[in-house]
Amino acid sequence: MPSPIVTRCAPSPTGYLHLGHAYAAGIAFLRAREAGGRFLLRIEDIDLTRCRPEFTDAIFDDMAWLGLTWEQPVRRQSEHFTDYRQAIETLQEQGLLYPCFCTRKQIAAEIAAAGQAPHGFEGAVYPGTCRHLDPAERVDRMAAGEAYALRLDMAAACSRIPGWPLHWHDETAGAQAVTPGLLLDGFGDVVLARKETPASYHLCVTHDDALQGVTLVTRGTDLLPATHLHRLLQALFDWPVPAYAHHRLLTDDSGERLAKRKNAPALRDLRAGGLSPANVWRMAGLNPARIVG
Ligand code: GLU
DSSP states (O other), X not given: OOOOOEEEEOOOOSSOOBHHHXXXXXXXXXXXXXXXXXXXXXXXXXXXXXXXXHHHHHHHHHHHHTTOOOOSSOEEGGGOHHHHHHHHHHHHHTTOEEEEOOOHHHHHHHHXXXXXOOEETTEEOOOOTTTTOOHHHHHHHHHTTOOOEEEEOHHHHHHTOSSSOEXXXXXXXXXXXEOHHHHHHHTSSOEEEOSSSSSOHHHHHHHHHHHTTOOEEEEEGGGHHHHHHHHHHHHHHTOOOOEEEEEOOOBOTTSOBOOXXXXXXXXXXXHHTTXXXXXXXXXXXXXXXXXXX
């Protein structure tokens, strides 16, 4: 018997949910519901500097108001730092991570001095300054309490993969092939952990989708490039590869993508203004009867 579809909605509690979140949650919910599968809600609150408990409470409240139901218990990433630390240690033991002591300012200066910044999916690609630091210097600086991030040595990580390209599939964009060139140019030596955020979004999301048996990842097209990196992590950890459906992003009247604190009214404001959940689903372009019917 084929295993049931498992989808998830994985918001970060850095603000109140808006229409774009309702759309994303609705898509994940419907895909599970219409296939007789399971729908999970996961709170991605690893960034302790930006996430706030009242936003987590508001997520539960807004999603319940919309008529969504999800499995319990809800995984809150901030309660599972040991899991992510273990994953980080696994990569460390394989010599795939190195400490980077550069500040953002130093990185910007180095890039400016080099004359041109290779532009990756997430901005300028790290020039690799700390990749070849002397091991003794690393130890000294860490022992002296200097702040550092842990970066993935992308070239070394790629050399561990027995066969290229890696493949994944997006329902809309089709078959995707990941090559070392794409990863080196698109991401370079990405940060997988830093002092204030002991594990990065990329690591935690990929870890948890594997751990929770998610079979279909639905999320916005803005995250399609990130999936190439997630595919590498899946290969390094031997995690299963889910199917992906990157969906359109809702925009405002001028075509600009809806964003927290910018142009997107919070769901709770729409609700306070007298709109019903059905009104909100319609505004998001989803048929309310499919959700609550
Ligand atoms: N926490 C991420 C966000 O809110 C989730 C992205 C994903 O679904 O992978 O953007």
